[in-house]
Amino acid sequence: MAALVIAAMTVLRLVYASAIELRTDEAYYWTWSKETALSFLDHPPMIAWLIRFGTAIFGDTTLGVRFGGIVAMLVTQCLLADIVRRLTHDARAVALAVLMPEAALYYGLLMAKVAPDVALVPFAVAMMWSLVRLAQSGDGRWWLAAGLFAGLSLLSKFTAIMFAPAVAAFLLVPDWRGRWLRSPYPYLAVVVAIVVFSPVLIWNAQHDWASFRFQGVRATTNYGISLRTIGDYIGLQFGLVGFVMLPVVLLGLAMTAWRGYRTREPVAILLSTAVLVPFLYFFAKSLTLRVGDTWPMFMWPVGFAAAAVNLAMLPGEGWSARMIRSGIFWVNIAVVSGIAFVVIVFLYYVAAPWNLLGKMDPIGAEAGYEQVAARAQAALDETGATWIATTDYRTYAMMRWLFRDRGVPVIEINERGRFQDFRDPGMDGIKGHAGIYVGREPDNHGPVWDSIPAKREPLAQVERRWRSVLIDTYALDKLTGWTPELSPPKDSPLFQWRVLAGEFAKRELS
Structure with missing residues (x-):
């Protein structure tokens, strides 16, 4: 038995x-x-x-x-x-x-x-x-x-x-x-x-x-x-x-x-x-x-x-x-x-069609990224952009997973302390080309942008839903005039792993 x-x-x-x-x-x-x-x-x-x-x-x-x-x-x-x-x-x-x-x-x-x-x-x-x-x-x-x-x-x-x-x-x-x-x-x-x-x-x-x-x-x-x-x-x-x-x-x-x-x-x-x-x-x-x-x-x-x-x-x-x-x-x-x-x-x-826990659902709270990826692909097609940028590791990970067979480089442009010794994501296809930024609201207006000289052109908003419940809203911007730096100095706000560790602890508490 x-x-x-x-x-x-x-x-x-x-x-x-x-x-x-x-x-x-x-x-x-x-x-x-x-x-x-x-x-x-x-x-x-x-x-x-x-x-x-x-x-x-x-x-x-x-x-x-x-x-x-x-x-x-x-x-x-x-x-x-x-x-x-x-x-x-x-x-x-x-x-x-x-x-x-x-x-x-x-x-x-x-x-x-x-x-x-x-x-x-x-x-x-x-x-x-x-x-x-x-x-x-x-x-x-x-x-x-x-x-x-x-x-x-x-x-x-x-x-x-x-x-x-x-x-x-x-x-x-x-x-x-x-x-x-x-x-x-x-x-x-x-x-x-x-x-x-x-x-x-x-x-x-x-x-x-x-x-x-x-x-x-x-x-x-x-x-x-x-x-x-x-x-x-x-x-x-x-x-x-x-x-x-x-x-x-x-x-x-x-x-x-x-x-x-x-x-x-x-x-x-x-x-x-x-x-x-x-x-x-x-x-x-x-x-x-x-x-x-x-x-x-x-x-x-x-x-x-x-x-x-x-x-x-x-x-x-x-x-x-x-x-x-x-x-x-x-x-x-x-x-x-x-x-x-x-x-x-x-x-x-x-098998069930319901969401009984709303945004608190531990699985549903991280679902629905396919909707964001689909809109990001449409933005790539509309603008001729060749790469995707994010400013949090969760969005980065899901975009990289969902674009894994499409040959589109995905880069988290900050938190670079997370990516030490990572391989080149394909910078030859990024330099001189426009990118699409995908960021959760209101994080898309974070202070990290004070350190990034890129020109941002708002394109669209997309909702991430699971079983009809709104989980998050994402902003899509076109980025031009800038190439991300993969290995910024350790004192750069784009490296920032020490600060991020503290932010993680605060996020766990909240």
Whole structure:
């Protein structure tokens, strides 16, 4: 039954990946996959490599861009199954461990929406799997495998560093700490992780440590305590992990932590700490800042494993039959209701004609760029312009995606700190030619234009709609008398990544 459910849900994700147009961040990461840069300002390069893997098979299609996430989900489930099998030897616990992700919207559907978090998940779980193998075998060479997967996790997203407290507790709290502290393997594992992570370190050393400084803004920004952002964080976890699943997993984690630290059992310490520390950290950040919906995504699969193992261990610990039946009942409710919720969300986006959330819809808010692209193409045809300019990375990414087969260069003329080491977009076809500027109102009147000597001639306005709901209005201008500068000085307002990092944090709060 579990295998049939997984097969059906995999088909569901394939349909979603094929049917829903790319969102702005997905298109942005797709532009990365076309570059040879070692790393990028916003994130490490793994997501670009994952997209390149999918597009090498299916081409530059929505399925090609998202296919890596579907594979990542299956790999994650295989690793969860083996972790739970090794710890419990209970087939029902194994089935539960692979079905719980299917019942969580984060994974049952949104693993088909590519993001750095999606690339991180299988490597993070693989690191936990390696440490479980280490605990069971006592073979220090598993430290090296853990170091490899730790490096690959960091190549996916910097939040992987939040597993460090769990690994430290796994090493230091159990009675074996003396043995491993005297062993070379944990130290070699750190070396392996650093070597694997070295492309990011090299790129940052060449670019003024840009990524770490950019991400540091989010880690240190403080706008004062806000009940709204706390509510957003808790609500998102209920919605994306599951309204019944989240309490079930948190209870399982609490019991696992109690068991692990009371008896100094390494794996229980590892699994519980790997989730509870990031969960509490994000809760603390939510007091003053909106936590992104995918930021905690990397930790919950470990929580699913811990909850499944915890349920299998209850009979051997002398818990009452009533308590055990209650646990099984609520887990079953969590899985059944969660899968039903994922299917309903899938049908809403793929088959339903309504917009029930208006501009707040997380998918609909980034839909409708085809309307903007169609009007931009008409403007190109009318004016003889040869290239498209934007002033925000979302519009840039969607225009580049939607014009990918038309040979029209698309350039974001500011925020050039995002595009360090990117290839030439085709300047020979830009110099001396008019361009079409596409900008969201009122951003099209931003102060960046004070630094651009181009002549702007208003052409048209176009509305971006999703299911009849107006999302945004865009202005189209003709640009003449100017050629964009791809590599402005770092103190130029057209470079501006430091300022943009602060603006990002403010936008997340609003």
